[in-house]
Amino acid sequence: MFKTTVTPRFGDIDGLKHANNIAIAIWFEQARNPVFRLFTPDLDLSYENWKLIMARTEYDYVGEMFYGHDVEIISYISRIGNSSFVVTQEAWQNGTKGAIGRSTIVHYDFLNKKSEPIPDDIRKKLEEHLQNEDNSCK
Incomplete structure (x- = not known):
């Protein structure tokens, strides 16, 4: 399991004072870097060195997240196939999954x-x- 702490920026917040759905996708992308480093340790994005391509992403928004409090992103591998794998990520703020x-x-x-x-x-x-994704991370 990998843990990354994100501090929501003012621009990450929408008119209802919630973390915007796009911000959460960006936070998850940032938190996947440790997984990417398993394949490309220096994160060299040159055409011949990068070994991964994103096939699918999906997000479920299950709670509210707000400006002013750090968010902990927990990342883990939930499935490994022959050539693909699934990274599952959870965003937690103040003990609540968002x-x-x-x-x-x-x-x-x-x-x-x-x-x-x-x-x-x-x-x-x-x-x-x-x-296993059924096991709660917190």
Whole structure:
């Protein structure tokens, strides 16, 4: 499991004083960096070095989050396939879950434009963070 703390910015808040749905997607993206580093440790975005492509994202907004209080993003791996895996993320503020998101990410060869099996050494690292989504993180 990975933990990232995000401080909501003024621009992350909508007219109803809630965290905007787009801000939550950005927070989750930022919190996926430790997972990306398993594949590309220096996060080099060059065409030949980057090994991942996003296939799907989904978000469920299950509570309110507000300006003025940090948000803890908890990220873990909830499924590992042959060439893809799912990162599940939860946003918590003041002990209350505000959102849960899932991202399906594919190990991808951009030069040949095709998916590739996840290498065994990286699969083992992903398995260290494998958790059933039904288990509450807090």
